[in-house]
Amino acid sequence: MLTTPAYAYLIYLVSALVMLGVFAVIYSRITAFDEMALIRAGNGAAALSYCGALVGFSLTLYSSIATHATYGMFLAWAAGAMVTQVVAYSIVARVIRGMNQAIHENNIAMGGLMGGVSLSVGIINAACLT
DSSP: OTTSHHHHHHHHHHHHHHHHHHHHHHHHHHSSSOHHHHHHTTOHHHHHHHHHHHHHHHHHHHHHHHHOSSHHHHHHHHHHHHHHHHHHHHHHHHHSTTHHHHHHTTOHHHHHHHHHHHHHHHHHHHHHTO
16 A cells, blocks of 8 residues: 555655645745735735745755655755755845835836746756756
């Protein structure tokens, strides 16, 4: 039972979804604003930025699941991907002055830029695993 493909699928699926949820919470806590509150208020910039980070992180989860044979390596690379996305946000927030305020003020261009950076980091990170 433990080695059936269906069991492995469920383990990876549930683990990846849990890790995505953990990442979403961690990412929300390290940013200078409450993404979900802004998104609920209709802030498109926050949605672009947040979704970019989630998809960027998910790309690394995908690559790790697809290329690593062991569950332990999947977990290790997922943890590394979390750190990479958080570091990328921290660097961009320092380099681009006023980015956090611009996203808070619904500057769509700035939210798109941050989302694009997060996606780019996720793509590069995922490619490094293949």
